[in-house]
Amino acid sequence: LARIAHGLRRDVIRLVAPTGQGYVQQGLGAADLFTVLYFAELRLDPADPAWPDRDRLLLSTAHNTAIFYATLAARGLVDAEGLAGYCLDGSPFEVNASERLGPVIEATCGSLGQGLSVAIGMALSRRRAGSDARVYVILGDGELQEGQVWEAALLAASLGLANLCLLIDDNRMQVEGHVDRVVRLDPIADKWSAFGWATEAVDGHDIPALVDALDRARANATAPTCLVVRTLPGKGVPALEGILAHNLKLPPDVARDAMAALDQGTPA
Numbered sequence: 366l367a368r369i370a371h372g373l374r375r376d377v378i379r380l381v382a383p384t385g386q387g388y389v390q391q392g393l394g395a396a397d398l399f400t401v402l403y404f405a406e407l408r409l410d411p412a413d414p415a416w417p418d419r420d421r422l423l424l425s426t427a428h429n430t431a432i433f434y435a436t437l438a439a440r441g442l443v444d445a446e447g448l449a450g451y452c453l454d455g456s457p458f459e460v461n462a463s464e465r466l467g468p469v470i471e472a473t474c475g476s477l478g479q480g481l482s483v484a485i486g487m488a489l490s491r492r493r494a495g496s497d498a499r500v501y502v503i504l505g506d507g508e509l510q511e512g513q514v515w516e517a518a519l520l521a522a523s524l525g526l527a528n529l530c531l532l533i534d535d536n537r538m539q540v541e542g543h544v545d546r547v548v549r550l551d552p553i554a555d556k557w558s559a560f561g562w563a564t565e566a567v568d569g570h571d572i573p574a575l576v577d578a579l580d581r582a583r584a585n586a587t588a589p590t591c592l593v594v595r596t597l598p599g600k601g602v603p604a605l606e607g608i609l610a611h612n613l614k615l616p617p618d619v620a621r622d623a624m625a626a627l628d629q630g631t632p633a
Contacts, residue, residue, distance in 0.1 A: 366572050367632045369439065370400040374601045375627050376435035380451045381613075382620040387452070387460070389613040390598035390605065391505075392432035394536050394569070398594055399436040401575040402501065402532075406583075411441035415468040418498050421487055423471045425480020426505040426534065427461045434458055442469045478511025480504060481531060485521050488529040488589075499583065501530045507539030510548045515560070521589045522561030529589040530582045531562070534569070536596045538609045557591040569596035602626045 373396045381387035403409070407420040424433055431451075438445040443466065450456030457466045463473040471487070474480040484502040491498045508514060521529055535553065537544050544550055557564040563585050567578045575594070582590035599605030602623045605613075615623075 366397075366400050366404060366576075369404055370396045370572070371601070371627065371630070371632050373400060373432060373435050373439060375624065376439070376448075377431045378602075378615075378620055378623050378627070380431045380435060380448060381615050382617070384452055385616060386612055386614050388429050388431055388611075389615055390538065390608060390610055391426070391429045391534070391536065392435075393602060393605065394596035394598045394600045395429065395432050395503075395534055396600070397570050397572055398503075398532065398534065398575065398596065399432050401572060401579065403436050403440045405576055406579045407501070408498070409440070409442070414442055418496055420499045420501065421471045421484075421491075423474060423480045423484050423487075423500070423502040424462055425474045425477065425502055425508060427463075427474040427480075429503075429505075429534075430458070430460055430462050433462055437469055443467075477505070477508045478513045480508075481514055481517040481521070484529060484531075485517055485524070485526065488521075488526045489524060492526070492528055497528075499528045499530060501532065503532045503534055505539070506533055506535045506537065506550055506553070507544055507547070509533070509550055509553070510544075518557065518560045518562065525587060526589045527586050530579070531557075531589065531591045533591065533593045534596055535593050536598050538598055538611060540611045542609050554591075554593045557593070561588060562591040563588045564591045564593065566593045566595065569594040570600060601630060 377392035410416045437443045451458045461475040464470045472483045480502045488500040554564045554566045
């Protein structure tokens, strides 16, 4: 899994480099989380992406597509050659993931704060249908400033949607910089616990810890789970780590240096 995550970080740089700017920091930071989800947790069939009993993942932070598309390609869910059209006019690989790409995109979530509401509907539908499929949704921490998220949090706990798992990408970054410059969020985990969720804070770069936390979420039969996943923007490229750039400028020399740094840090 560590080797896969490392390769996905390289793919993030490759995807964003041609345009010179994009969601590099978020992608590098979330590579371990996406790896664990798509290569260890989600029940999927690459030969049949629309399989009715698949687990579903919604990316509420729908702009974080460099890591999303790279992961889908690595998992065999989309054609890797199509990634050459990333962000080009007419390409289904848009900067905000949309259902134009096909069934691998469970919902178009370009308006932030809406993904959890959609996921609740899916989780309730699966439960009523008697399916054991699970629903996962990734929210950015900045999205927690949207009131709709907290309405959805109340409903999911009230319904006891144990087949629902929320993953908050807690990278402390939004357009204006650090989230605390806009609305202070802490204590995040305590808030979700108070709303009736089974809540756990996890190091987003500790792969075994992520696997174990998701195992506990799957075993919980009474309540929805919220994992507050702390990630570091720019993870894996020392010169970029910790830089809170929502839409990072990536000139050619910076892209080359980033790839060189990743080459030096390749896992054994």
